[in-house]
Amino acid sequence: MRFSNWMIGITGALAAMMGAAAAADKPLPPFSIASQGSFFLGGRDIQSNTLSTRANSGGTVTVDQVYVRYQIPAKAGKRHPITFIHGCCLTGKTWESTPDGRMGWDEFFLRQGHPVYVLDQAGRGRSATDPTNINAVKLGQAPVEKLPQVSFASHEGAWTLFRFGATNGETNPGLQFPLEAQAEFWKQMVPDWIGALPTPNPTVPALSDLATRLKGTVLVSHSQSGLYPFLAAARSTDGIAGIVAIEPANCPAPADSMAPYVKFPILVLFGDFVAQSPVWSTKLKECSAFRDAANAAGGKVEVVALPDVGFHGNSHMLMEDRNSLDIARWLAKWIDGHIG
């Protein structure tokens, strides 16, 4: 029995459902880690007189750094390190165990022999935000316009944007997202400070930095972070072995220089129910136009919708859907076949 079966639910009903879900899991053997840990990329020191609203609360703090947790399997072989970058209103938790307690993609790819790196975007999760303007306004030292842009996605908005259903509360037919653990999923969501960050988003140079160090990593983005690996590649393709963009919010524009994007294989992956979503059907079209431009310039870009390769019912959070590990298996094979 997986440990995960009892750690989720609080109510008896939920616990019972989780127990059933866990019992259906195949028990997995232990796996061996050569090393693990965490570190930061980037970051800069700033001075402020409003680190809090107390008197004499001036000094130096560090902001814009990017937290990275990594694990290196004992049998790493020659598989590329995989770098996971989460999307809007979420953190690196996206890639860890699912809301219903199944294995996350971080562990799946680790067990496949890939070193795994999981980021918290700048200003999210364990990557510090800059609250100094909140305190300056509270102290009357700055106008309210100086308050940072901090957005929190609502359950209702996420329901349709993540394609759990076409309208709030309705469920897409055959949906693979584990709705019985929906309350656990909502807890993954955090406020998004992206509008308060400098340009370029510090996550982009952090990706460049990490790729250079890893000497060949596959950058796997999701949603909001979709363009970041491409922006990193436009800075330098050094150390980027490939890009997997899962339902990217943006692909590079076809009119952009394609030079950086022809140097390694690229996969853009979409789930199900895309045609019914005005937002995501537009993204799919834009990414298809990018594919055509990149491939005309000699690139190796594929755009895949999961139903076309036999997976049905997938939401925007396909790495947490019930068939997430089947998709992961397919993706691992794609990476082996295309990136090596």
Added chain:
Amino acid sequence: MRFSNWMIGITGALAAMMGAAAAADKPLPPFSIASQGSFFLGGRDIQSNTLSTRANSGGTVTVDQVYVRYQIPAKAGKRHPITFIHGCCLTGKTWESTPDGRMGWDEFFLRQGHPVYVLDQAGRGRSATDPTNINAVKLGQAPVEKLPQVSFASHEGAWTLFRFGATNGETNPGLQFPLEAQAEFWKQMVPDWIGALPTPNPTVPALSDLATRLKGTVLVSHSQSGLYPFLAAARSTDGIAGIVAIEPANCPAPADSMAPYVKFPILVLFGDFVAQSPVWSTKLKECSAFRDAANAAGGKVEVVALPDVGFHGNSHMLMEDRNSLDIARWLAKWIDGHIG
């Protein structure tokens, strides 16, 4: 050679120092994990019309949940799970690899056979904050007084409070903190929303919930979180096998009922340079008074200053000091001997 040697520094000088530090590490064999993952404790849904400053940005969000990452060793044996709770202005990163890239206490205790649980306190790290009042003020719908209390500890303030030195920039003689990686340590610090959280701090019931599920865990706190395990025990001692309070900001008052604190072994641990610190020498005195009261009521409370058991030069961040693993070894033995 440990992987950690190259992941820290950006400058050549720092990289060189790290290389030297890593070379001095003993290489460790791989270790085997039975299962790992993450989940949340607690959390409540709130409604707001100011989830962002855009029009129609109302809806439901979840706040006050507590993120927990866990790892279960393949050879867990009968050792108690250990729950690590970080202190002020920090996250669960505290217990992961050190600023100079050495093994963190999370991995050390895992390798000793303890299941390990690492929390991000409510409103910190991967545990969501509530930004709705920021947006309400920005939109002119609430007065600036409604802005949340968000404090960011300065490098300068932390330098003395964490006892790197008696005054800013000065270094305590024989200090064990790896100052050559100081820039990496500053990146661990994040804004603290504790003043914006409800009472009791949601981390406290989360600890109770976790202890009940784990049926016998050692709660290891640090600094700001020092009182939380005691507050959890005052709610219910169910599932609490022991408490290790590392330099707690508070111990229970001697006048409080000692009934919850006589049911399991308790260790209060301090580093070096305490006598020279007005803040920490006061805490040590308060905790000693608590010990006397608890033991008079039949408790098993020890207060230990590391120099008295042979460790010298330790800062407030003793789990990241150069001799952190020697201290961890001593602590593991204390836990084995006193809690079993």
